[in-house]
Amino acid sequence: MFYNLYKGFNDLKRKGYDRLENYSISMPNYSIGSDVYSKVNKICSDYGNKAVVIGGKKSTAAIKDKLIEEIKKTDIEIIDFLWYGDEASFENAEWLMNESSFKSADMIFAIGGGKSIDTSKCLGMKTNKPVFAFPTIASTCAACTSVSIMYNNDGTFNGPFFLTEPPKHTFIDTEIIAKAPSQYMWAGMGDTYAKFFEAEMSSRGEILPHYFDMGVNISKMCVEPIVKYGKEALEQNKRGISGYEIEQCILAIIVTTAMASIFLTAEHTVHYNSGLAHAIFYSLTKYPCIEERHLHGEVVGFGVLVLLYIDKNMKWFDRMYSFNKSVGLPVKLEDIEISMEDISNVLEDITKRSDIEHNPYIITKEMLNTAFKYLESKGE
Numbered sequence: 001m002f003y004n005l006y007k008g009f010n011d012l013k014r015k016g017y018d019r020l021e022n023y024s025i026s027m028p029n030y031s032i033g034s035d036v037y038s039k040v041n042k043i044c045s046d047y048g049n050k051a052v053v054i055g056g057k058k059s060t061a062a063i064k065d066k067l068i069e070e071i072k073k074t075d076i077e078i079i080d081f082l083w084y085g086d087e088a089s090f091e092n093a094e095w096l097m098n099e100s101s102f103k104s105a106d107m108i109f110a111i112g113g114g115k116s117i118d119t120s121k122c123l124g125m126k127t128n129k130p131v132f133a134f135p136t137i138a139s140t141c142a143a144c145t146s147v148s149i150m151y152n153n154d155g156t157f158n159g160p161f162f163l164t165e166p167p168k169h170t171f172i173d174t175e176i177i178a179k180a181p182s183q184y185m186w187a188g189m190g191d192t193y194a195k196f197f198e199a200e201m202s203s204r205g206e207i208l209p210h211y212f213d214m215g216v217n218i219s220k221m222c223v224e225p226i227v228k229y230g231k232e233a234l235e236q237n238k239r240g241i242s243g244y245e246i247e248q249c250i251l252a253i254i255v256t257t258a259m260a261s262i263f264l265t266a267e268h269t270v271h272y273n274s275g276l277a278h279a280i281f282y283s284l285t286k287y288p289c290i291e292e293r294h295l296h297g298e299v300v301g302f303g304v305l306v307l308l309y310i311d312k313n314m315k316w317f318d319r320m321y322s323f324n325k326s327v328g329l330p331v332k333l334e335d336i337e338i339s340m341e342d343i344s345n346v347l348e349d350i351t352k353r354s355d356i357e358h359n360p361y362i363i364t365k366e367m368l369n370t371a372f373k374y375l376e377s378k379g380e
Contacts, residue, residue, distance in 0.1 A: 025211060025266060026165035028144035028258055032251065034175040034242060037067060040132075041074035043169050047130045048106020053081045054096065054120045059112030059136040062176055067109075067134070079105060088115040089153045090161075093122045107132060110167065113184065114140035114296070117167075118148035125163045133167040137184035138177050138250045139297060140191055143170045144258030147265055155291035157282040162268040166258065177250055178242040183295065185237050185246075188253040189230050190301020190329055193223040193320070195257050197304050198275025199264055201311060204360045212272055215263030222260060225252040227323050234327055271358035276310070277303030279353035283346040289337040302330035309371040310363060321378075332375050343372050 031039050044051070053060070053067070060081055071078055080101035085092030096102055096119070110120030111134040121142070124131035133143035142149070146166045150158040177185070199219040203212065225248045233249040236242070264273035280303035284290045290299060301324060308317035324331050333343060347365040350356075356363050 020209070020211070020266060023211075023266070025262060026146065027262060028166045028170055028255065029168065030144060030170040030172055030255060032172040032174060032247070032255075034173065036171045036173050037070040037134075038073075040070055040171065041076060044107060044132055045075055047168070049076050050079050050104060050106045051076055051109045051132075052102050052105035052107075053078055053109040053111060054084050054102075054123070055081075055111035055116045055134075055136075056084060056086070056113070059116060062136045062180065063111050063134060063173075066173070066176070067111075078109070084112070084116040084119045086115075087153050087155065088118040088122070088148065088151050089158070090122070090150060091153055093119055093126070096123055097127060102127075105129065109134060110143075111136060113137045114142035114149065115151070117142045118150065118161075121163055121167065122148040122150065122161050124167075125161075131167045133170040135170065135172060135254060136176050137180045137188075138253045139184040139188040139295065141254055141256075141258035141261060143167065143172070143254050145261050147261065151285075155288075156285050160265075160270060162265065166262065170254070172250060172254060174242040174247055174250060178237055178246055179240045180237070182234055182237040183298075185249065185253070186234055186327060186329065187295035187297035187301070189226045189249065189297065189327070190299075190304065190324075191297030192253045192257050193226045194275070194277045194297075194300045194304050195219045195222040195260050195273075197223075197307055197316070198277060199260065199272055201307065201360065202272050202275050202358050211263045211266040215260045215266075215272060218256065218260040218263065221256045222252055225249060225256075227319070230323065231327055269358075270355055274355040275359070276307040276350075276356050276363060277301075279303075279350050279355040280306060282353060282355070283349040284336075284338065284342075286346065286349075287338065287342060294336050298330060299336055302336060305331065305375060306368065306371045309374055310367050331378070333372065340372065340376065344369070 108120050108124050108129050108131045110117040110131050117133055135143040144166050146163045148161040150161050152158050196219040199216045203216050229245040229248045232245040236246040261273050277300045281299040330336050347368050
């Protein structure tokens with residue numbers, strides 16, 4: 001069985017703030033470019049010679065030929081390509097664990113986007129097999145983080161599953177990502193810039209230990225590259241071109257956000273690593289349209305506008321509202337197929353989410369309702 005529990009640090013102390021002592025933090029190692037798979041043998045061969053590839057059907061099709069061609073030049077054998085099950089769930093991880101090819105493998109090659117890679121990371125943690133990530137889209141930072149975001153098989157949110165380290169190495173092939181459908185990077189932008197606004201809000205006014213302070217400051221690098229290069233990066237993505245702008249956005253989405261996340265979750269809580277934008281998304285997963293037709297970062301990007309309005313941060317609100325409009329990210333409920341009636345049914349749930357427990361003030365249903373109504377009126 002899988003248990004989504006944090007066993008805690010025995011040396012956690014209270015001294016003005018929670019502080020870890022004698023702790024270790026593992027940061028991601030990564031390669032980026034159009035020829036990074038040529039580095040697989042040098043980086044992975046110390047961990048064995050049998051790899052099982054786990055991913056989605058589309059990501060497998062996107063990567064298979066190029067990966068196999070490079071693996072032929074190595075001493076590593078790919079013994080199987082396994083489908084991850086279409087959901088990052090503990091049930092799917094249990095099923096994969098019992099596959100004979102998985103049992104025979106020395107290492108896991110996790111390919112695809114957030115859910116498939118998070119499933120592999122969860123598997124690696126539970127079976128003590130090294131994980132190497134090969135993202136085929138830039139939609140989340142999952143390829144470089146030390147947490148798996150787990151869901152139930154019906155698509156509803158389960159919770160974070162914390163790991164001791166990120167994947168051993170992440171191979172970011174910009175050519176493959178540039179040729180992926182542009183909606184993934186489009187949504188990834190929303191999830192990325194949310195890191196800064198949520199971390200800043202949840203840590204406001206606090207004396208922070210070094211690791212949290214590092215995370216908050218790194219998160220500042222999650223917003224500027226997106227706003228500066230995002231529109232052009234999407235144009236390159238639509239044309240399948242790997243240029244400077246798309247590379248900067250890929251780095252922000254996959255690497256910078258992951259580094260911030262690792263520091264912000266050093267105590268294995270979501271207090272500084274999440275916030276209102278994510279609470280809104282997780283509560284909305286009860287509606288099938290969110291799971292079936294909308295992407296995580298797309299909805300989170302809309303949630304950021306709600307956060308900024310409630311926080312009376314109108315300078316950033318205006319800037320991010322304009323950015324969302326410029327690239328087609330949501331600015332009103334209709335954009336994500338949600339009505340005011342739908343929202344009224346989840347307001348209570350949003351206020352109870354652990355994502356906003358560590359906030360500088362209590363977020364009420366009335367605040368949320370006012371913010372959603374404002375966005376609806378502004379979008380008319």
